[in-house]
């Protein structure tokens with residue numbers, strides 16, 4: 001089963017501070033979404049509302065057609081894994097897994113055991129006493145094995161070392177192919193995870209500035225490489241970021257879609273056009289006064 005999500009004019013205020021401004025978007029069920037945003041942009045606030053950890057100040061959220069807040073049926077359908085997951089002081093890893101098994105009806109014990117083995121999680125150890133990376137490994141184990149129709153990972157794998165993170169990405173993709181569900185990943189490690197995203201949402205200062213298919217976002221910019229003079233001529237009048245020079249060869253990223261004629265002109269001048277990284281585009285789109293170029 002997959003569940004879609006609809007968010008309409010969603011606002012969240014903390015006292016007099018507005019963290020989320022009129023967010024409106026629709027997520028189809030059964031896709032992997034990337035949620036990107038700079039520090040403090042409102043990612044956790046948004047995800048907490050989707051997971052019914054928090055009630056919005058205005059607007060509406062519906063998951064599979066139902067409002068999630070204080071909706072026991074919905075809580076079984078949504079699994080929210082945060083980096084700073086709260087663990088009961090006295091709980092062992094085994095207890096944490098047993099509790100998770102009782103929360104999510106689609107829980108797969110055999111898959112959880114496989115992940116425990118992969119991550120070498122010590123079942124008898126108190127969960128609060130695990131290292132940061134091991135806590136993250138426990139978190140992603142719970143998120144994956146929950147098989148919840150809506151599974152949200154809020155930077156939950158940041159504490160893990162690179163091999164463990166790659167294991168997570170691989171497991172997520174394989175398990176998602178076998179058991180399609182709606183997955184939202186918020187991350188600052190954009191390039192590492194970008195290939196998993198089918199669609200990307202970018203929020204900036206509590207406002208949604210992008211919601212598009214990943215492939216379509218990548219067409220918003222191009223990497224242009226070639227002889228420095230030809231690159232400069234081509235880039236004139238265009239928005240340029242991410243400039244690199246090696247000898248007489250230069251590479252720049254130009255922002256904005258290029259039509260066929262512009263691409264043909266570039267190629268005829270000996271320039272190479274390549275795709276732009278999602279991370280470069282994200283940095284450009286969320287740039288603020290005072291940021292380094």
Ligand SMILES: Nc1ncnc2c1ncn2[C@@H]1O[C@H](COP(=O)(O)OP(=O)(O)OP(=O)(O)O)[C@@H](O)[C@H]1O
Nearest residue numbers: 014015017019037038039040041042043044045046
């Ligand atoms: N409980 C709270 N009380 C008051 N302000 C809050 C509270 N929680 C978050 N905020 C504020 O809301 C804004 C959004 O915070 P949020 O944690 O949602 O951002 P984020 O995008 O997840 O950030 P990061 O990438 O740094 O984790 C920030 O300005 C933050 O200070």
